[in-house]
Amino acid sequence: MLDDRKLAVLRAIIEDYVSTTEPVGSKSLVERHNLDVSPATIRNDMAVLEELGYITQPHTSAGRIPTDKGYRLFVDRLSSVKPLSGAERRAIETFLAGAYELDDVVTRTVRLLAQLTRQVAVVQYPSLRRSSVRHVELVPLAPGRLLLVLITDTGRVEQRGVELPDKIDEDSIAHLRAMLNVCMDGQPLADAASMVVDLPGQLEPGDRPNAAAVLSVLLESLVERHEEKIVFGGAANLATSDFSKGLQDVLEALEEQVVLMRLLGESGDTALLTVKIGAENAVEGLHGASVVSTGYGAGDQVLAKLAVLGPTRMDYPGTMGAVRAVARYVGHILAES
Amino acid sequence: MLDDRKLAVLRAIIEDYVSTTEPVGSKSLVERHNLDVSPATIRNDMAVLEELGYITQPHTSAGRIPTDKGYRLFVDRLSSVKPLSGAERRAIETFLAGAYELDDVVTRTVRLLAQLTRQVAVVQYPSLRRSSVRHVELVPLAPGRLLLVLITDTGRVEQRGVELPDKIDEDSIAHLRAMLNVCMDGQPLADAASMVVDLPGQLEPGDRPNAAAVLSVLLESLVERHEEKIVFGGAANLATSDFSKGLQDVLEALEEQVVLMRLLGESGDTALLTVKIGAENAVEGLHGASVVSTGYGAGDQVLAKLAVLGPTRMDYPGTMGAVRAVARYVGHILAES
DNA sequence: AATTGGCACTCGGGTTAAACGAGTGCCAGG
DNA sequence: CCTGGCACTCGTTTAACCCGAGTGCCAATT
Numbered sequence: 001m002l003d004d005r006k007l008a009v010l011r012a013i014i015e016d017y018v019s020t021t022e023p024v025g026s027k028s029l030v031e032r033h034n035l036d037v038s039p040a041t042i043r044n045d046m047a048v049l050e051e052l053g054y055i056t057q058p059h060t061s062a063g064r065i066p067t068d069k070g071y072r073l074f075v076d077r078l079s080s081v082k083p084l085s086g087a088e089r090r091a092i093e094t095f096l097a098g099a100y101e102l103d104d105v106v107t108r109t110v111r112l113l114a115q116l117t118r119q120v121a122v123v124q125y126p127s128l129r130r131s132s133v134r135h136v137e138l139v140p141l142a143p144g145r146l147l148l149v150l151i152t153d154t155g156r157v158e159q160r161g162v163e164l165p166d167k168i169d170e171d172s173i174a175h176l177r178a179m180l181n182v183c184m185d186g187q188p189l190a191d192a193a194s195m196v197v198d199l200p201g202q203l204e205p206g207d208r209p210n211a212a213a214v215l216s217v218l219l220e221s222l223v224e225r226h227e228e229k230i231v232f233g234g235a236a237n238l239a240t241s242d243f244s245k246g247l248q249d250v251l252e253a254l255e256e257q258v259v260l261m262r263l264l265g266e267s268g269d270t271a272l273l274t275v276k277i278g279a280e281n282a283v284e285g286l287h288g289a290s291v292v293s294t295g296y297g298a299g300d301q302v303l304a305k306l307a308v309l310g311p312t313r314m315d316y317p318g319t320m321g322a323v324r325a326v327a328r329y330v331g332h333i334l335a336e337s
Numbered sequence: 338m339l340d341d342r343k344l345a346v347l348r349a350i351i352e353d354y355v356s357t358t359e360p361v362g363s364k365s366l367v368e369r370h371n372l373d374v375s376p377a378t379i380r381n382d383m384a385v386l387e388e389l390g391y392i393t394q395p396h397t398s399a400g401r402i403p404t405d406k407g408y409r410l411f412v413d414r415l416s417s418v419k420p421l422s423g424a425e426r427r428a429i430e431t432f433l434a435g436a437y438e439l440d441d442v443v444t445r446t447v448r449l450l451a452q453l454t455r456q457v458a459v460v461q462y463p464s465l466r467r468s469s470v471r472h473v474e475l476v477p478l479a480p481g482r483l484l485l486v487l488i489t490d491t492g493r494v495e496q497r498g499v500e501l502p503d504k505i506d507e508d509s510i511a512h513l514r515a516m517l518n519v520c521m522d523g524q525p526l527a528d529a530a531s532m533v534v535d536l537p538g539q540l541e542p543g544d545r546p547n548a549a550a551v552l553s554v555l556l557e558s559l560v561e562r563h564e565e566k567i568v569f570g571g572a573a574n575l576a577t578s579d580f581s582k583g584l585q586d587v588l589e590a591l592e593e594q595v596v597l598m599r600l601l602g603e604s605g606d607t608a609l610l611t612v613k614i615g616a617e618n619a620v621e622g623l624h625g626a627s628v629v630s631t632g633y634g635a636g637d638q639v640l641a642k643l644a645v646l647g648p649t650r651m652d653y654p655g656t657m658g659a660v661r662a663v664a665r666y667v668g669h670i671l672a673e674s
Numbered sequence: 675a676a677t678t679g680g681c682a683c684t685c686g687g688g689t690t691a692a693a694c695g696a697g698t699g700c701c702a703g704g
Numbered sequence: 705c706c707t708g709g710c711a712c713t714c715g716t717t718t719a720a721c722c723c724g725a726g727t728g729c730c731a732a733t734t
Contacts, residue, residue, distance in 0.1 A: 675734105676733105676734085677732105677733080677734075678731100678732080678733075678734095679730105679731095679732085679733095680729105680730090680731090680732100681728105681729090681730090682727105682728095682729090683726105683727080683728085683729105684725105684726090684727080684728100685724105685725100685726095685727105686723105686724100686725100687722105687723090687724095687725105688721100688722090688723085689720100689721080689722080689723100690719100690720090690721080690722100691718100691719085691720085691721105692717105692718085692719085692720105693716105693717085693718080693719100694715105694716080694717075694718095695714105695715100695716090695717100696713105696714100696715095696716100697712105697713090697714095698711105698712080698713080698714105699710105699711095699712085699713100700709105700710090700711095700712105701708105701709090701710090702707100702708095702709090703706105703707085703708090703709105704705105704706085704707075704708100
């Protein structure tokens with residue numbers, strides 16, 4: 001059904017369409033790629049490809065353009081991830097070189113990815129689950145209010161205000177702080193729940209409600225909420241890449257944290273490059289867009305996701321190459337610091 | 338030269354143009370607003386207004402549209418800030434109610450402003466200059482690396498990695514930490530420089546290079562860099578408000594931190610509502626846009642700026658009302674926490 | 675069975691021409 | 705100073721038209 005030449009034709013159609021944005025006809029195909037057959041033959045092949053749903057024509061008397069299914073086949077079987085050029089690799093290094101803080105790393109990664117691919121970049125903050133506790137600090141703000149500061153072994157700091165049910169005095173704070181640090185120091189945050197389960201027993205009964213409030217904030221807010229932090233950049237690139245329709249929709253989707261979560265979550269927990277094409281994206285209003293995503297982290301742990309979003313008509317090999325390279329490099333940086 | 342009726346005509350033209358997006362002619366003017374004169378009279382007035390540069394016609398045989406100068410006059414003399422409706426005020430409260438952390442406050446403010454005005458919102462993080470030090474924490478990360486954590490009396494936490502010139506042991510860290518806290522606790526950050534000037538003298542000579550590194554980071558990075566943090570949102574609104582040209586340009590400008598700084602910086606240190614119309618904006622590629630900005634902060638201190646950006650053809654009274662109201666409300670929240 | 679050249683057909687895009695109409699400027703009269 | 709009248713301008717819309725890229729099909733060839 002699909003012999004080699006037909007596949008070659010599909011590949012050629014996609015390459016041409018991606019670079020010209022215009023439907024591609026049988027004649028220009030044989031010219032630009034040296035297929036040693038006549039346009040008529042290509043037409044027959046194209047008819048078959050259309051029959052099978054890999055390409056379609058916008059209207060009669062126009063050339064063919066790839067369908068989502070066509071891109072899917074292309075990505076799965078007809079292309080390979082394109083390694084970056086030396087210049088691009090150097091760009092990555094210089095771009096990310098001066099980033100010490102996590103905020104900095106994430107921000108720069110977004111800009112870098114957007115610039116490299118000329119599309120929209122989406123980056124999720126690394127999860128805290130695999131980090132360990134280095135220090136817990138409690139700072140009184142007001143009679144019924146504490147500030148909880150968590151410092152991890154990866155040098156990250158998270159803070160959060162805590163509303164206390166009762167008033168609390170300096171001594172109790174100090175005691176609670178000491179207890180917390182004894183219990184949790186060096187422990188992975190993923191185990192935090194079990195670490196502190198018997199903590200209230202070691203405190204004065206009167207302090208227990210307050211301690212409970214602190215713990216619940218620590219467990220729920222700090223660790224979980226953090227993963228919801230996702231930033232994007234390169235929206236300006238949307239304006240040029242004449243998104244057939246619904247630039248509006250795309251921008252709205254990007255500004256919804258929940259949508260971004262869903263977008264990155266879809267690809268599961270894998271660290272592998274994942275490509276979602278057009279309607280494969282569950283998110284309404286993001287059909288017409290493709291998302292290339294991957295996990296990243298220090299070593300082989302997947303701490304978060306990053307992705308590039310663009311029109312279905314995108315340079316998949318190049319984009320995949322950029323995403324993979326950036327993910328790896330960011331992984332190194334996280335591992336070092 | 339400019340009698341009352343001519344001013345009324347200008348106001349009417351602006352109101353109509355803002356709501357319809359279309360050049361407005363003499364006839365529809367007398368209909369929609371009950372000016373008790375004939376279209377011909379209005380035409381004469383319009384001729385004068387055009388002569389003076391307040392309005393212009395896109396082409397012969399079309400109605401008039403306001404010029405930047407026309408909007409300027411409108412804002413300065415023909416309109417007043419429109420107070421928010423009850424529903425809008427309630428929206429502000431519910432929207433900002435659950436925000437405890439600063440991050441949260443800023444993020445929500447951006448979304449709120451964008452939604453309220455249906456335009457792009459820009460919010461700068463509050464300056465740390467007026468805050469006081471509550472606690473300084475030093476955490477060893479690696480032999481030559483420290484994490485510096487600063488906690489302010491307003492419950493804000495800033496962290497930053499510090500590269501040390503020499504190795505440092507636990508005791509020296511503890512000593513340095515103690516010294517820092519003694520010197521700085523309760524002191525306003527604005528005075529931080531003078532507070533620590535004699536600190537190195539109280540340390541072992543061997544520790545002085547390390548201490549200097551820590552101090553420079555504390556002074557330069559934490560306090561100053563923080564003010565550069567500016568976020569924006571509501572880009573989706575740009576898509577609808579058919580920015581005559583250069584949506585591309587606007588998006589690019591918004592993604593440049595430097596540009597945003599300049600945008601907010603222009604209006605000086607005032608807490609007052611400031612309106613920059615079209616070409617009044619120094620930023621290239623943001624002609625065609627207007628910016629309504631104001632300072633905000635706890636009490637009467639101006640800690641940062643926030644702004645709304647939209648096409649010159651915007652609802653100035655409404656936008657100004659929203660900006661002022663939100664700024665005030667955010668101020669209250671900052672003052673409480 | 676696959677390939678090829680030939681040929682009629684389709685249809686979107688671009689061009690030209692004409693009719694339309696909103697809006698203007700000007701003027702003469704109230 | 706205001707008003708009604710009127711000629712004029714010019715962008716927009718509509719219609720008719722042609723052009724050409726591209727297709728599908730078929731019969732002939734390999």
